Amino acid sequence: MGQTLTEQILEDHLVEGELETGEEIGIDIDQVLTQDTTGTFVWLQFEALGLDEVQTEVAAQYCDHQTYQFDFKNTDDHRFLRSAAGTFGAHFSRPGNGICHNVHKENFAAPGKTMLGSDSHTPTPGGLGELAIGSGGLDVAVAMGGGPYYIEMPEVVNVRLEGELPEWSSAKDVILEMLRRLSVKGGVGKIFEYTGPGVETLSVPERTTITNMGTELGATTSIFPTDERTREYLAKQDREDEYVEIGPDEDAEYDDEIVVDLSDIEPLVAKPSMPDNVVPVREVAGEDVEQVIVGSCTNGGYEDILPAAKMLEGREIDMKTEMIVAPGSKQASEILAREGWTAEMMAAGVNFSEATCGACIGIGHVPASDSVSVRTFNRNFEGRSGIEDDAVFLSSPEVAAAAAIKGELVDPRDLAEELGDMEAPGMELPEKYNGSKTDLIAPDEAVDDDLIKGPNIGDVPLKDPLDAHLAGPALLKMDDNITTDHIIPATQDILMYRSNIPKLSEFTLSRVDDTFAQRALESDGGFLVAGENYGQGSSREHAALCPMYLGIEGVLAQSFARIHKANLFNFGLIPLTIDADDYAKIEQGDDIEIVDDVAEAVESGQEEFTVRVDDGWELTATLDASERERRILAAGGKLPLTRAQYDEG
Ligand code: F3S
Structure with missing residues (x-):
C-alpha cells in the first residue's frame, strides 16, 4: 500500500514507534523556530537542562510579538534572546524583521523537512512541503538539544x-470555507494533506495562508505536495537547491477525504468572535467599518498585500475608516517599497506599521469601543484586539481593502460593479524577490557568546514529583472553549513579564475571574474545572506554567486542546477528562479529592480515577496519557524528568 506524504516524511524521521493512528511516535526534528514570547523560556529551559549547543540543522529565534520597546523589559528580553542565540548556535532575527512564520518561510522552510516551533501557527511552511508542528517551548528546547x-x-x-x-476569491476564503464546514474543533488529532488538480492553481504564499490557518481547525498540521510553483518560490528566495519534489504515492490511503471545489469559493468573513463563525460577505454587507488591518502571519506577505494595494491604487479610503498595513516581514515591506506600492497605499490613506504581530495580540491599533474592525488575521477571539466586547471580522485582503474603500463591509465583486473601473487584482511577481538579510544574524555572525540576563529575566520554577494524595478546591469553573488568551492574555502590559513567572502569574485567568490568582496562591493546592476544548489557541506554555506556579494540581475538563494538554503534562499538572453530566454537577468551591494513590496510579498506567466531590458524591475521571506522558507527570514535569535522565547519562 502506498504512503501519504505525511507518512513518507514521518517514516524518514521516525526514531520510535509505528505509524499507526493513535500510537505514540518519536520523530527527529530538522528545524526549530521560537519567538520572543515563548523563546525566553525555551532558552532558560535549554540552559536548565544543561545543554550547551543547538543540534538541529536550523534553529531560529525571532522577535515578533513584543517588538515595541516601551521600557527596558522587552529590550532586555530581546538582548537576552540575541545572547542565547549567539551562545548556543541559533539564527537571530532582530525585532522588526518580521513575524516568525513569514521570515522562516522566506529563509529556511524546505520540502521534506520536519520542524517544531513554539508557536501555534508553526504549520505555515506546510505550504512548501515541510511537516511543521507547533508545540510547547520545553519540547522545542529538548528537540533543539x-x-x-x-x-x-x-x-x-x-x-x-x-x-x-x-x-x-482567495486562499483565505478556502480556509474560511474549511472552518465553516469543520469548525474550530474539526481538525483535532488530524493532519490535513492537500491534493488534487486544484493544488497547482495556488501559489506557495496562497498555500501557506491555508496551512497557517489550519491551526484554527485545531489540526496538528497541514501540508501540500511540492511542484514547479514550489521550485519557483524557492528560486526567487535564492534557495532553489533546497527544492525536492515530494507528494503522496498514487495509491496512498487516507483516513478520510474532503473535497473542496475552488470554483465554488466566494468571498467570506468570519464574524465576531470565533474563526469558524463564517458567512458570505454578502450576508453582512452594509455593516459600518471603522478600522481595517492587512497583515499578520496569515496574510502579511508581499503577495497578500499586493491585491489590496492594487485595489487602492488611485483611490482613497473612506473618511471614517482607518486602514493599517502591517507587513509580515521586512522582506515584504522592502519589496512593496521598491515596487512603489508603499507610496500608492500611503497616498490612498493607509498607515504603515513595522513588521510585527502587534495588533494581532492587542499591541497597538486597538479598535475604538463598540466598533467593527476587519482584519486579515487568523483569530478574532473576544478581547484579543485589546478591548473587551470587540467586533473583529476576519477576511481576505481583497475583502479588507473593499471595506476600507467603501467604509462598510461589502463583497468586492459588488464594489467592483458599483465603481465600474476596479479590476480584479492579478499577481505579477517581481523578478527579484528576496530582501536584504541585515536583520537576520547567522550563528557564525553572532555578537554574543554569553547569556545576558536583565532584571526581568527570572528562573524556571520547578515542581516536585507527583504526590500520592491530590486534593483541593475547584478554584475556578469555566465554560467551553477557554483559550490560552483567557489563561494568560497576550497583551503587552501582561506579556512583558513572560520571563518573570511570579509577576506573570498574578494575571492568570484574570479575564475569567480577577480574584483567581490570589485565591489560588492562598489555597494549598486546587483544581481547575472546564468544559470542552480547554486551552485552545496558542502554544503558550505559560498557560500551564503559571497555574503550576500558583499551586494548581490538575484540570478536570470535558476535553483538552492538543498543545495545551501536552503543556499540562510538561509542567506536572494532571489533565483529567470528565463527562458532561459530572461537569454540570461540580460547582466552583467544591472540594475535589482524587481517591486513588495518584502517583502510583499514574505510573502503573491506570486510566480511570475516582474523584470525590465535596466529601459526598463521586465521579470517574479519565487520564488519557501515553507511557511517556505518565513518566513526565510522575516526575513533576518534563524538565525535572529530562534533567534526571541527562544526569543518569
Ligand atoms: Fe503573530 Fe498573530 Fe501570527 S500573534 S504569529 S501574527 S497569529
Whole structure:
C-alpha cells in the first residue's frame, strides 16, 4: 500500500514507534523556530537542562510579538534572546524583521523537512512541503538539544482541491470555507494533506495562508505536495537547491477525504468572535467599518498585500475608516517599497506599521469601543484586539481593502460593479524577490557568546514529583472553549513579564475571574474545572506554567486542546477528562479529592480515577496519557524528568 506524504516524511524521521493512528511516535526534528514570547523560556529551559549547543540543522529565534520597546523589559528580553542565540548556535532575527512564520518561510522552510516551533501557527511552511508542528517551548528546547519529539500519530485527511479560484476569491476564503464546514474543533488529532488538480492553481504564499490557518481547525498540521510553483518560490528566495519534489504515492490511503471545489469559493468573513463563525460577505454587507488591518502571519506577505494595494491604487479610503498595513516581514515591506506600492497605499490613506504581530495580540491599533474592525488575521477571539466586547471580522485582503474603500463591509465583486473601473487584482511577481538579510544574524555572525540576563529575566520554577494524595478546591469553573488568551492574555502590559513567572502569574485567568490568582496562591493546592476544548489557541506554555506556579494540581475538563494538554503534562499538572453530566454537577468551591494513590496510579498506567466531590458524591475521571506522558507527570514535569535522565547519562 502506498504512503501519504505525511507518512513518507514521518517514516524518514521516525526514531520510535509505528505509524499507526493513535500510537505514540518519536520523530527527529530538522528545524526549530521560537519567538520572543515563548523563546525566553525555551532558552532558560535549554540552559536548565544543561545543554550547551543547538543540534538541529536550523534553529531560529525571532522577535515578533513584543517588538515595541516601551521600557527596558522587552529590550532586555530581546538582548537576552540575541545572547542565547549567539551562545548556543541559533539564527537571530532582530525585532522588526518580521513575524516568525513569514521570515522562516522566506529563509529556511524546505520540502521534506520536519520542524517544531513554539508557536501555534508553526504549520505555515506546510505550504512548501515541510511537516511543521507547533508545540510547547520545553519540547522545542529538548528537540533543539537533539532529543526526539513525541506525538500521537494523527489521522491523515485528504483535502482534495478541484477547480480554480474565481476572481475576487482567495486562499483565505478556502480556509474560511474549511472552518465553516469543520469548525474550530474539526481538525483535532488530524493532519490535513492537500491534493488534487486544484493544488497547482495556488501559489506557495496562497498555500501557506491555508496551512497557517489550519491551526484554527485545531489540526496538528497541514501540508501540500511540492511542484514547479514550489521550485519557483524557492528560486526567487535564492534557495532553489533546497527544492525536492515530494507528494503522496498514487495509491496512498487516507483516513478520510474532503473535497473542496475552488470554483465554488466566494468571498467570506468570519464574524465576531470565533474563526469558524463564517458567512458570505454578502450576508453582512452594509455593516459600518471603522478600522481595517492587512497583515499578520496569515496574510502579511508581499503577495497578500499586493491585491489590496492594487485595489487602492488611485483611490482613497473612506473618511471614517482607518486602514493599517502591517507587513509580515521586512522582506515584504522592502519589496512593496521598491515596487512603489508603499507610496500608492500611503497616498490612498493607509498607515504603515513595522513588521510585527502587534495588533494581532492587542499591541497597538486597538479598535475604538463598540466598533467593527476587519482584519486579515487568523483569530478574532473576544478581547484579543485589546478591548473587551470587540467586533473583529476576519477576511481576505481583497475583502479588507473593499471595506476600507467603501467604509462598510461589502463583497468586492459588488464594489467592483458599483465603481465600474476596479479590476480584479492579478499577481505579477517581481523578478527579484528576496530582501536584504541585515536583520537576520547567522550563528557564525553572532555578537554574543554569553547569556545576558536583565532584571526581568527570572528562573524556571520547578515542581516536585507527583504526590500520592491530590486534593483541593475547584478554584475556578469555566465554560467551553477557554483559550490560552483567557489563561494568560497576550497583551503587552501582561506579556512583558513572560520571563518573570511570579509577576506573570498574578494575571492568570484574570479575564475569567480577577480574584483567581490570589485565591489560588492562598489555597494549598486546587483544581481547575472546564468544559470542552480547554486551552485552545496558542502554544503558550505559560498557560500551564503559571497555574503550576500558583499551586494548581490538575484540570478536570470535558476535553483538552492538543498543545495545551501536552503543556499540562510538561509542567506536572494532571489533565483529567470528565463527562458532561459530572461537569454540570461540580460547582466552583467544591472540594475535589482524587481517591486513588495518584502517583502510583499514574505510573502503573491506570486510566480511570475516582474523584470525590465535596466529601459526598463521586465521579470517574479519565487520564488519557501515553507511557511517556505518565513518566513526565510522575516526575513533576518534563524538565525535572529530562534533567534526571541527562544526569543518569
Ligand atoms: Fe503573530 Fe498573530 Fe501570527 S500573534 S504569529 S501574527 S497569529
